[in-house]
Amino acid sequence: MARHVGLAAALASALALGACGKPNNPGVGSEQPIMGSEQPSSAPAALTSAQKQALLAQLPSPYRSADLSNGQAKIAICLSCHTLTQGGADMTGPNLWGVFGRKAGSEPGFAYSDAMKGAGWIWDADRLNTWIADPRAVLPGTKMTFVGLADPTDRRDVIAYLKIATSPPPRT
Numbered sequence: 542m543a544r545h546v547g548l549a550a551a552l553a554s555a556l557a558l559g560a561c562g563k564p565n566n567p568g569v570g571s572e573q574p575i576m577g578s579e580q581p582s583s584a585p586a587a588l589t590s591a592q593k594q595a596l597l598a599q600l601p602s603p604y605r606s607a608d609l610s611n612g613q614a615k616i617a618i619c620l621s622c623h624t625l626t627q628g629g630a631d632m633t634g635p636n637l638w639g640v641f642g643r644k645a646g647s648e649p650g651f652a653y654s655d656a657m658k659g660a661g662w663i664w665d666a667d668r669l670n671t672w673i674a675d676p677r678a679v680l681p682g683t684k685m686t687f688v689g690l691a692d693p694t695d696r697r698d699v700i701a702y703l704k705i706a707t708s709p710p711p712r713t
Contacts (some may be wrong), residue, residue: 587708596704599641600666604701607655608694612702615695622687625706634685638707640664656682667702 675689
């Protein structure tokens with residue numbers, strides 16, 4: 542009996558997470574992304590150490606000393622709703638490729654909340670830090686249901702990893 546309950550719980554969890562993979566823009570193709578079918582961003586693996594350092598150097602000092610391995614591990618929660626790769630699909634959340642320097646609520650084809658469309662800010666490391674700490678407190682009316690990442694070290698690491706995972710390789 543306990544075995545069946547555990548199996549049922551695992552199946553329910555898989556189905557719930559799979560629901561995060563449905564894009565917000567109906568009618569855009571008939572294929573629905575399935576969670577886990579998107580490869581995690583290959584950008585960090587393809588970048589040289591010098592390229593990673595060049596990208597990190599574009600961030601304010603606290604992010605330059607980030608633990609990229611921790612950032613990669615912690616960003617896994619984001620990947621249930623976002624993709625990181627260039628040309629990646631929108632899911633429950635928009636694709637994050639090129640997020641640094643992008644105006645909030647401006648990813649073409651994504652159905653943002655009115656609150657996000659009207660936010661008016663540009664995504665940078667400090668704005669992302671504030672945002673992922675508690676999105677609903679930062680922007681009431683957002684559709685993002687993520688409760689936030691409380692640990693400032695984890696946020697620093699996620700943001701640094703996000704920078705190298707969602708930016709084109711710099712010329713070194």
